[in-house]
Amino acid sequence: MSRHHHERKENICLNCGAVLHGHFCHVCGQENNEPRENAWHIIRHFFEDVTHFDGKFFDSLRYVLTKPGFLAKEYTKGRRASYLNPIRMYLLYSAIFFLVTFSLLGKHEHTTPEVARFRDSLEQHNPGKRIGYSKVSIPGTDESVEYLNFGKVYPRDGARVFDSIQHSLPDTSARKLSGFDHFLYRNMARLSTVYHRDPNRFMEQLNEQFIHSLSKIFFISLPLFALLLWLMYLRQKQQYFVAHAVFAIHFYCVVFVFGILLQAINMIDVENSVVLSVLQILGMVVTVGMYVYLYAAMYQFYQQGWFKTAIKWLIQSVFFTAIFITLSLLFYINAMAHLN
Numbered sequence: 001m002s003r004h005h006h007e008r009k010e011n012i013c014l015n016c017g018a019v020l021h022g023h024f025c026h027v028c029g030q031e032n033n034e035p036r037e038n039a040w041h042i043i044r045h046f047f048e049d050v051t052h053f054d055g056k057f058f059d060s061l062r063y064v065l066t067k068p069g070f071l072a073k074e075y076t077k078g079r080r081a082s083y084l085n086p087i088r089m090y091l092l093y094s095a096i097f098f099l100v101t102f103s104l105l106g107k108h109e110h111t112t113p114e115v116a117r118f119r120d121s122l123e124q125h126n127p128g129k130r131i132g133y134s135k136v137s138i139p140g141t142d143e144s145v146e147y148l149n150f151g152k153v154y155p156r157d158g159a160r161v162f163d164s165i166q167h168s169l170p171d172t173s174a175r176k177l178s179g180f181d182h183f184l185y186r187n188m189a190r191l192s193t194v195y196h197r198d199p200n201r202f203m204e205q206l207n208e209q210f211i212h213s214l215s216k217i218f219f220i221s222l223p224l225f226a227l228l229l230w231l232m233y234l235r236q237k238q239q240y241f242v243a244h245a246v247f248a249i250h251f252y253c254v255v256f257v258f259g260i261l262l263q264a265i266n267m268i269d270v271e272n273s274v275v276l277s278v279l280q281i282l283g284m285v286v287t288v289g290m291y292v293y294l295y296a297a298m299y300q301f302y303q304q305g306w307f308k309t310a311i312k313w314l315i316q317s318v319f320f321t322a323i324f325i326t327l328s329l330l331f332y333i334n335a336m337a338h339l340n
Contacts, residue, residue: 007032057092060084064250065257068293069301072247076239086249094218097256100263101211162189187336194340202339209335210328217327218255221320222248228319232312233302247301251294258290291317 011020011032018027025032060083063070071083084092118138162185169176177185195202226248230241265283295313299306 056082056084060089061257064089064253067300068254068297069247069250069299071250072243072297072301075246076243086246089253090249093253093256094215097259098215100260101214104263104267156193158189158191158193159186162186184333184336191336191339205339206332206335209339210332213331213335217324217331218252221323221327222252224323225251225316225320228316232315236302239302247297251297254293254297255290258286258293261286294320 007023012018013020013025013028013030013032015030016025016028018025020026020032023032024030060071063083071086074080074083075086083089118136166177166182191202195205223245226241226245229244229247230239233239233244262283265279265286268279294317295309298313298316299309302309304312
């Protein structure tokens with residue numbers, strides 16, 4: 001960064017009071033410039049800081065995508081000033097990811113009168129014996145309707161009705177629910193009171209609640225991801241836990257980038273079956289590419305043979321997928337429990 005205005009003749013730092021041995025304070029890093037500055041200095045400082053940040057951002061993005069494991073290795077070697085700090089990088093990439101994700105929340109097709117009438121017809125002919133989820137094509141059109149078979153017995157005070165039915169059943173009955181099944185179906189009965197005429201709104205509200213919890217899933221899973229790496233590479237004494245955490249952070253940044261790509265693919269609305277198949281294949285390639293990237297990053301960063309790396313990559317990939325699915329299910333259940 002260039003000097004913005006005149007250097008002071010005094011050799012005492014204005015910020016911390018240390019004796020200076022150069023233009024920058026060796027204690028706090030502040031420049032030894034005259035404190036008075038005009039508007040031009042502020043504008044110039046702003047643009048230099050922005051371009052300096054942009055340079056780090058794009059360099060870090062290029063390296064993290066094209067050189068798996070490189071930035072984590074640079075960090076462990078102490079070469080850090082030229083790249084974005086890992087924590088700042090994670091916060092920035094996650095912010096962009098969630099900004100894209102939240103911007104898509106309201107982008108859904110409004111229910112047409114035809115769809116509404118068809119759904120009402122389904123509700124009227126609903127046998128009402130079980131709660132379930134269905135997707136039915138509307139005859140004579142390319143449209144389909146998603147609806148929940150809440151059941152006719154639950155449109156008013158569903159939770160109370162559900163409890164009454166359950167209490168009336170003998171303990172030996174197969175319909176007597178307990179544990180998770182009881183929790184799930186009681187909540188569905190409760191929600192049927194609000195959403196039985198508009199199940200699409202139920203799905204939208206549920207997904208919105210879940211997406212707002214998505215950041216917690218990443219936040220919880222990341223240290224677990226790093227912990228497993230630390231356990232698998234415990235014999236590499238030079239790799240302290242923070243090094244594994246930095247590796248995990250850089251991988252999660254790549255996950256955010258791949259997640260944005262997947263959302264971009266899913267946003268493309270086409271009716272041509274060939275193009276749709278190509279998009280589905282492209283989405284699969286992006287998903288598989290994320291796991292291939294993890295292998296390449298582990299191989300480059302930990303410097304073990306390809307077979308050892310493959311075994312540990314397989315364990316790490318299964319763990320990453322399992323913990324993500326488990327946390328997603330837990331937060332989906334939590335989102336359902338908090339819907340009103």
